[in-house]
Amino acid sequence: MIEETDLGKAASEILMKNKYYLISNGVRGEVECPDFAYTDKKWILFILNQLILNSVKYKSENPKVHPYIHIYTERYGHGVRLIVEDNGTGIREEEMSRIFEKGFTGSNGRNGKKSTGMGLYLCRRLCEKLGIAIEAESVRGEGTKMILTFPVSSYLSKM
Known part of the structure; x- marks a missing residue:
């Protein structure tokens, strides 16, 4: 059901749903999403x-790194980007083109993380x-950004 959705409330709801998982893994979550889509x-x-x-599963194992997940929005032209950014293990550059493939686990998933791909x-x-673009940016050892791009009325224009 397509409707105007408060992205900040959605992000906060998911962090609350996973609060015990986040706490038990020492991951701090932050939401800055004033936008709707x-x-x-x-x-x-x-x-x-x-x-x-995924952000929690692939958090940094470096004890000097304090794991976080930052969920925020950015406006662009006539749309909104929802970004989930972490400071985890990151994804190898040579694996980036395959992360959305069915069954692909990558080196992170094969290292005892119980991944299904x-x-x-x-x-x-x-x-x-849903007519949303999804892409990833990552630097191995520094973290990952997952970016959801919501063009304004892209779904409505297809009706």
């Missing part, structure tokens, strides 16, 4: 949940259905 809230919550779980694949499929 036309989308299906239920599926955005699913996508955000997957991105949060389905999470980001499902996120990509849902984003395609």
Whole structure:
């Protein structure tokens, strides 16, 4: 059901849902999302949940790094970007082109993290259905940004 969705409330809801998981892993969450987007809230919550779980699963193992997840929005032209940024292990440059493939786990997922390679694949499929672009930026050892781009009325223009 496509409706105006408060991205800040959605992000806060997912952090609250995962608060015990975040606390037990020593991960701090922060939300700065004053923007709205036309989308299906239920599926955005699913996508955000997957991105949060990945951020915690692949947090930095360096004891000097204090793990965080920062969820924020940026306006661009006639749309909004929702960004989930962490300071975790990051993704190897040579694996970036494959992270949304069905069953791809990458070196991080094969190192005892119990990965199925389905999470980001499902996120990509849902984003395609909702008319949202999803992309990743990452630096190995520094962290990852997952970016959801909501063009204004992209779904409505297809009706």
